Amino acid sequence: MHLNFFTLLIADEQAIKALKDYKRKYEDEEDVHFEVSFKNVYPSSIPRVYPRLVKEDIYTMQSSMLDTYVPSKKKVQQQQKDFNLGQEIFFNKLIEEREEHRFILVVGNPGSGKTVAYKRLSKQCDKFPHRICLNTRFIDIDYGDDDKLSLRELLIDRPYSELPEVTRNLIWNWVFANQDKCMLLIDGLDQVNWNLPPTLPKFDLDKKMSACELVASVWNGNFLKDVFVVATSRPHAALSIPKAMRPNATYYLQDLFPEDAKMLFRCYIKAKDDNLWNNIKSDAPQLHSFCLSPLILQFVARACITKSGISVTGLISITRVYITALSDLQHCSNFRQQNLRRNMQRMAKVAFDATRDSTVVVSERRLVQEGLDVDTVQDLVIVFHNRKGASAKIMKGERKLHFTHQTVQECFAALHILQGMSVVEFQDFAESIFFLDHWSMVRQFTCGIMLDIALKKGLFLCVLFHILYFM
Structure with missing residues (x-):
């Protein structure tokens, strides 16, 4: 009896170790990854900074009579002001919140560092010897309603498929027996094209169902009611x-501290002093506050480094920053022999279609339909890897890809709206879906590009009239 007990205990410990070793092997080794490229800057050399978190109930402004909520722009702005009144907590204390809450949501604006926070939480949890962190992304589980699977397949078998079945059995049994020692992390609620159901009946644990139903069953406590659940999302998806x-x-993810932003900026551009940072403050003050966003900070730094040298000249808006950084791709090897304008237009069409379908995943077959291939666009999109790394490329033509960041996809979608749509198409699009919350970043990029063109051609008042007309 005792021998069997200790044998099982050792097997459990080996299973936990195998899971953590597997995650270390196939997940990013560093906490921070780049959405844009920097020459001779390595993740290990980047100073570590931590996001600020404010504990605030984002649902307090909703009517108690509503089951779901579609926020107006005015209400969202007011809620974001209210976040500043919330209780600030240290990032490394977030795991301790499980003592008070079973399920928490980390909300952040585009580029605020939600994915980086998700990765760091996973690593932080894995440091505990007798705790397990099961982590995945919504884009990894964006299966359709016809793709039925069990909870074990969703959380264990698919994400950790290269582990032996006997090890996965031990992990699954350990999770159920030790739910209070488990954390489930899911990143990017806004990146799925399905909606959570308003209510759910009690399901049989072994019954296969859609990924949407499984996630909802975990969130509402039907399954794994003692597991600590943490998810991340943009505000509009969280409010729905x-x-x-x-x-x-x-918990609302705040901007970087100014000193942390300056330190990262200097690292990205390999600067020895604060001259360029100070130039941004004086020559492009409208960008300075945006540089407190981790993602935009990277794009500003990358836009400052072009073939003409290091400068902030002409960087008058976020849209100009993105366009400058993306246009500079024509000087990389993959685009040197290609028609940059044609490929950018084709990528814009792909981005628009994906945004319209509420997805960030693009198939290689879809690229081929537009006359593109992975090698041509690998600086704009990356092969969609799961934990199995390069082995995820099962067949050429069936690989999954996504843009280096969702905002890059949204910027390209805006380019298609302005370059690929007729006036009639745009009017119909604007009257139907353009002002839904899902398109908020695309709207910002679209207006930014229009204003940028207008300022260059002296048509500012005309374009402003049309923007106000459509709003």
Whole structure:
């Protein structure tokens, strides 16, 4: 009896170790990854900074009579002001919140560092010897309603498929027996094209169902009711969660501290002093506050480094920053022999279609339909790897890809709206879906490009009239 008990205990410990070793092997080794390229800058050399978190209930402004909520721009702005009044907590204390809450949601604006926070939480949890962190991204589980699977397949078998079945059995059994020692991390609620159901009946644990139903069953406590669940999302997706599925607490991801932003900027451009940072403050003050966003900071730094040298000349808006950084790709090897304008237009069409379908995943077959291939666009999109790394490329033509960041996809979608749509198409698009929350970043890029063109051609008042007309 005792021998069997200790044998099982050792097997459990070996299973936990195998899971953590597997994650270390196939996940990013560093906490920070780049959405844009920097020459001779390595993740290990980047100073470590931590995001600020404010504990605030983002649902307090909703009507108690509504099951779901579609926020107006005015209400969202007011809520973001209210976040500043919330209780600030240290990032490394977030795991301790499980003592008070079973399910929490980390909310952040585009580029605020939600994915980096998700990765760091996973690594932080894995440092505990007798805790397990099961982590995945919504884009990894964006299966259709026809793709039925069990909870074990969703959380264990598919994400950790290269582990032996006997090891996966031990992990699954350990999770159920030790739910209070488990954390489930899911990144990017806004990146799926399905909606959570308003209510769910009690399901049989072994019954196969859609990924949407499985996620909802975990969130509302039907399954794994003692597992600590942490998810990340943009605000608009968080606000649309039905009441029965809402988190016990919400945390808003704030901007970087100014000194941290300056330190990262200097690292990205390999500067020895603060001259360029100070030039941004004086020559492009409208960009300075945006540089407190981790993602935009990278794009500003990359836009400052072009073939003409290091400068902030002409960087008058976020849109100009993105366009400058993307246009500089024509000087990389993959585009040197290609028609840059034609390829950019084709990528814009792909980006628009993906955004319209509420997805960030693009198939290689879709690129081929537009006359593109992976080698041509690998600086704009990356092969969609899961934990199996390069082995995810099962067959050429079936590989999955995504843009280096969702905002890059949204910038390209805006380019298609302005370059690939007729006036009639744009009017129909604007009257139907353009002003839904899902398109908020695309709207910003679209207006930014229009204003940028207008300022160059002296048509500012004309374009402003049309923008106000459509709003």
